[in-house]
Amino acid sequence: MxxxxxxxxxxxxxxxxxxxxxxxxxxxxxSLRYGHMTTNLAECINSILKGTCHLPIISVVRKTYFRLAALFPKRAATYKGQMQGGHVWCHKVLKAINKSKARANTMYTVCHDRDNLWFRVTEFDIPNQGITGRQYRVHLQNRTCDYGRFDALRYPCAHAITACQNLRMDPMSYVDDVYKIEYMYNVWRHVFPPVPDERKWPSVSFAPFKLLPDRELHRKPKGRPCSSRIRNNMDIRETTNQPKLCGWCRNPGHTSQSCPNRNE
Structure with missing residues (x-):
């Protein structure tokens, strides 16, 4: 990278x-981001605020505020209903763990340290699918696995679930509390208060500030825009004396507009 x-x-x-x-x-x-990157979160926000990129800044702020003001109560009501129904974990984690449980049945595990919960999990080969089995170390006490999914997402992967089945332990005990519906409800229960009419806003003085546009950022109305890309070694020709070739026939001495082979 x-x-x-x-x-x-x-x-x-x-x-x-x-x-x-x-x-x-x-x-x-x-493992503090639970598998999320900054780019992923930015794309999620862009999908919600789709269609506002071409609007002025005031309209973008207004659209963002009122869109979130309508989204938060809706999500909070959804998670509150799930809590009242007796659900503890979110649906996405339960679906992922059930899928990992089906895959865990095709693995073989050996307990190396029962006190510290060290395991060695071996995957079986699947020749018809071209999958070659590998070996992974699972440390349930530290909640780590060589596969990396257990460490990043903070809920058991298929290898960790296999280790839990070896000791007849509940894999849900190794799921992080952040995936509980109670935690999600605490995130979405915050509300955005209604904004009063603009005529009732307090007056603000902008006397010490001068809001003037930057003339250097003004785009030229005509002509081809200047390239702002930073040139590197790829833009340098292999030989400095290499003549410029025609874009049509790839021969030197003329351009594509005056190429004699253009009609052919």
Whole structure:
């Protein structure tokens, strides 16, 4: 990843390297993001606020506020109804664990340390699907697995469920509390108060501020826009004396507009 960044934008790569890796990479975040990346969260927000990118900034803020004001009570009512119905875990986690339980039946596990809950889980080969079985270490006490899914998502993967079945333990005891419906309800129960009419807003003085546009950011009305891409080694020709070739016949000495082979 760093090699790609360096080839495209050296300055940007240097800036990222100066930042702690746990702040912008999922591999070093200590499993604190539950498998979510900043780009994924941004795409979720863009899907909800679809159609507002072309609007002015005031309209974008208004649309965002009232869209969330309508979404939060709706989600809160959904999770509150599930809590009153006796549900504890969210549907997405239950579906993933049930799918992992079906896969866990095709694995073989060996307990290496019963006190510290160390296991070795072996997958069986599936020749008709081209799947070769591998071995993974599972440490239930630290809630880790070599597969990485248990560490990142904070609920048991198929290998951890196999280890739990070896000791006849409930795999739901290793699911993080953040997946409980109670926690989700606490997130969505916050409300956005109604905004009064603009005529009742308190007056604000903008005297010390001068809101003037930046003329350097003004786009030229005519002509081809200037490229802002940072050039690198890919844009440099292999030989400096290489003549420019025609875009039509790929021969030197003329351009595509004056190419004699254009009619052919």
């Amino acid at each position: 760093l090699a790609i960044l360096c080839s495209v934008n050296v300055e940007g790569a240097d800036c990222l390297c100066n930042l702690p890796f746990e702040q912008w990479t999922q591999a070093y975040d200590g």
